[in-house]
Amino acid sequence: MSVIKTLMRKSFMNGVRYSGLSALFSSALSGVGAVLMLHHVRPDEGGTGLNRLLHIEPDFLDRLLGELKADGARFVSMDEAADRLKSGRFDERFLAVTLDDGYRDNLVHAAPVFRAHGVPFTIYVSPGLTDGDADLWWELLETVVEASGEVAFDAAGVTRTLSCRTVREKHQAFAVLMNHALNEVDEDEQRAFVRELCDRYGVDREAHRREALLDWDELRGLHADPLATIGAHTMNHFQLRRLDRERATGEIVRSADVLGERLGDRPRHFAYPYGGPEAVGAREVEIAREAGFETAVTTRHGTLMPAHAENMQALPRISVNGEYQRVGYVETMLTGITMPAANRGRTFVTV
Numbered sequence: 001m002s003v004i005k006t007l008m009r010k011s012f013m014n015g016v017r018y019s020g021l022s023a024l025f026s027s028a029l030s031g032v033g034a035v036l037m038l039h040h041v042r043p044d045e046g047g048t049g050l051n052r053l054l055h056i057e058p059d060f061l062d063r064l065l066g067e068l069k070a071d072g073a074r075f076v077s078m079d080e081a082a083d084r085l086k087s088g089r090f091d092e093r094f095l096a097v098t099l100d101d102g103y104r105d106n107l108v109h110a111a112p113v114f115r116a117h118g119v120p121f122t123i124y125v126s127p128g129l130t131d132g133d134a135d136l137w138w139e140l141l142e143t144v145v146e147a148s149g150e151v152a153f154d155a156a157g158v159t160r161t162l163s164c165r166t167v168r169e170k171h172q173a174f175a176v177l178m179n180h181a182l183n184e185v186d187e188d189e190q191r192a193f194v195r196e197l198c199d200r201y202g203v204d205r206e207a208h209r210r211e212a213l214l215d216w217d218e219l220r221g222l223h224a225d226p227l228a229t230i231g232a233h234t235m236n237h238f239q240l241r242r243l244d245r246e247r248a249t250g251e252i253v254r255s256a257d258v259l260g261e262r263l264g265d266r267p268r269h270f271a272y273p274y275g276g277p278e279a280v281g282a283r284e285v286e287i288a289r290e291a292g293f294e295t296a297v298t299t300r301h302g303t304l305m306p307a308h309a310e311n312m313q314a315l316p317r318i319s320v321n322g323e324y325q326r327v328g329y330v331e332t333m334l335t336g337i338t339m340p341a342a343n344r345g346r347t348f349v350t351v
């Protein structure tokens with residue numbers, strides 16, 4: 001998203017905040033509750049912020065939970081969110097907190113905040129990432145660009161060279177590399193492309209994984225925590241729509257099998273990797289339902305409505321991300337007022 005668009009959205013959201021949130025919470029758009037989506041939670045380490053969208057700070061999380069509770073929100077687990085949707089129990093607005101990918105900072109920095117507030121949370125894990133069969137390739141690309149003055153790669157037989165000397169150039173180069181990985185090659189080529197770049201520019205993939213992601217012992221520890229739920233996030237974090245049906249099914253089903261074997265309970269909740277229209281559609285929803293998941297969440301922008309009871313494997317979320325680290329922005333998004341603009345006018349969001 002462009003900076004101007006972000007600023008416009010922010011000033012719009014501030015305007016909304018001061019024009020009276022309570023009235024908006026009672027509007028039809030705010031629905032019966034929402035699922036919040038987080039990724040990394042850790043103190044800001046500076047840097048060029050190429051993946052800034054995916055980080056929030058623990059202090060912000062602390063303030064956010066405190067203020068939302070003061071606003072009257074009831075925080076529930078995904079199990080309870082599912083039960084409330086299915087049973088039509090909408091006597092109070094409910095919020096479920098979810099975190100994608102299984103980052104270690106979720107345990108180190110986020111879990112203490114959740115415990116202090118008594119807020120349940122769900123972490124969606126890809127066993128292939130945990131085991132190193134798959135890479136956090138978007139973070140590795142960030143590391144390559146951060147560490148290099150120039151990045152060269154081969155695309156359709158032609159070598160492209162990107163200058164990455166200034167912060168501006170790093171952002172431009174990162175955008176080109178992300179576009180190549182997401183749109184110009186298939187999912188297998190994408191992984192090979194990033195591994196090749198890591199080899200060429202001396203980025204240690206194993207070290208990155210060990211530092212960034214929870215290991216199985218840590219996941220077992222979280223699984224034993226009554227506040228925490230471990231959900232599935234496919235085996236290898238592919239864009240499912242870019243896989244054939246058999247492979248997409250295997251990615252979804254096997255992640256539940258492996259988490260069940262390693263943790264003792266088969267997960268009941270699932271998150272689609274990437275989660276946007278390019279990654280999940282009706283076919284993926286059908287597979288997740290057939291795989292037996294109670295709920296599955298996308299990254300579509302939206303609040304929960306009673307009719308989601310019939311669409312439990314296509315639940316939208318509200319992103320709590322690094323671009324919008326103000327309680328007011330999240331509160332405004334929770335009113336649902338930003339939902340039509342983000343969904344071509346729709347006020348009930350599935351896939």
Ligand SMILES: [Zn+2]
Nearest residue numbers: 100101273274
């Ligand atoms: Zn993910």
